[in-house]
Amino acid sequence: MRTKLTQSTPAAALGRILDQLDRELIEASDEDILEAARDLGMNPLMKGSAAFLGLRVPAMAQFADFFDGDALRSVLLERAAQNAAAPQLASKRAARRPKSDRAIERKDSADK
Amino acid sequence: MCSAIAYMPQIPQLADNRVLRPAEVALALNLISRMDFLRLKAIARLHARGLPPDVSWDDLLQEAFTRALVGSRRKPHSVPMVAFLAGIMRSLRTEHWRRVRGGPASCETMRIDHQRDLSRAAELRDPASDIEQSLLASEQIEALERLFAGDLVVLGIIAGLAEGRSAAQIRAAMGISKTDYDSGRKRLRRTLLREGLTCAQN
Numbered sequence: 001m002r003t004k005l006t007q008s009t010p011a012a013a014l015g016r017i018l019d020q021l022d023r024e025l026i027e028a029s030d031e032d033i034l035e036a037a038r039d040l041g042m043n044p045l046m047k048g049s050a051a052f053l054g055l056r057v058p059a060m061a062q063f064a065d066f067f068d069g070d071a072l073r074s075v076l077l078e079r080a081a082q083n084a085a086a087p088q089l090a091s092k093r094a095a096r097r098p099k100s101d102r103a104i105e106r107k108d109s110a111d112k
Numbered sequence: 113m114c115s116a117i118a119y120m121p122q123i124p125q126l127a128d129n130r131v132l133r134p135a136e137v138a139l140a141l142n143l144i145s146r147m148d149f150l151r152l153k154a155i156a157r158l159h160a161r162g163l164p165p166d167v168s169w170d171d172l173l174q175e176a177f178t179r180a181l182v183g184s185r186r187k188p189h190s191v192p193m194v195a196f197l198a199g200i201m202r203s204l205r206t207e208h209w210r211r212v213r214g215g216p217a218s219c220e221t222m223r224i225d226h227q228r229d230l231s232r233a234a235e236l237r238d239p240a241s242d243i244e245q246s247l248l249a250s251e252q253i254e255a256l257e258r259l260f261a262g263d264l265v266v267l268g269i270i271a272g273l274a275e276g277r278s279a280a281q282i283r284a285a286m287g288i289s290k291t292d293y294d295s296g297r298k299r300l301r302r303t304l305l306r307e308g309l310t311c312a313q314n
Binding site: 009010011013014015016017018019020021022024025026027028030032033035036037039040042044051052053054055070072073076080083084 | 135141142143146147149150151153154155158159161162169170173183192194195198201202205206209245246247248249250252253256270273274275276297300301302304305306308309310311
């Protein structure tokens with residue numbers, strides 16, 4: 001007896017198949033890729049290999065030629081962390097605003 | 113005698129205005145390896161099956177990288193980059209299918225930070241687009257079957273996987289040994305990779 005209902009439209013079936021097949025590709029090792037490429041007469045280890053057809057690979061100049069890739073990555077990650085923290089800081093500042101208004105009022109009242 | 117061209121001011125070469133695309137940026141930053149790039153190409157080509165003609169596998173791939181790079185999708189530490197990007201492509205495929213069906217997001221251009229919760233939105237479907245989508249999907253299922261034509265073990269494995277069966281259940285249902293199952297999975301993977309590494313039409 002079936003324990004669960006499954007959608008039977010072709011689109012749903014295709015979706016399920018693709019979801020399963022993409023796992024096969026995610027788990028494929030580098031060796032699997034090289035073997036498949038070899039079947040097609042390609043060598044992905046060579047510069048300008050046909051395996052990269054359709055993909056634009058920066059062949060002439062790379063970031064790494066001008067910048068230290070790891071250093072640049074750490075800067076980007078740091079910036080991303082700062083950006084993530086920025087809304088929290090903004091909300092804290094917003095929460096503090098009424099206090100400063102009160103401080104001004106007190107200052108005004110002291111003048112009087 | 114000098115020609116008039118010789119006196120003409122030399123036009124400087126246009127500056128190289130080649131802009132790096134998101135996938136190239138990720139590669140240049142060593143976020144992925146060249147092998148991962150090929151793996152992702154194969155995954156993108158797989159997920160592009162059955163999508164409307166205005167969406168290519170490259171669109172899926174670049175969009176996935178864009179979402180990862182701009183941070184509209186955050187990668188959990190435990191998830192490998194390839195699996196993370198494949199997950200984004202999977203959800204992009206679903207979004208495009210929803211758009212084709214004429215769902216709530218159909219009239220909108222999808223933004224890179226598109227994160228709207230559509231779970232409560234009412235869905236008005238165009239029956240004609242449902243038929244079109246079914247036809248596209250049927251064609252792609254047939255194309256996948258043709259890819260493994262003659263290999264009954266692999267076809268059985270795909271059918272089993274699509275039904276959500278485990279490896280043991282598939283083996284039991286098909287009456288095959290673990291060795292036959294494993295070699296079938298290997299053939300399946302290799303054929304998918306071969307298909308993914310080419311640039312032929314699906």
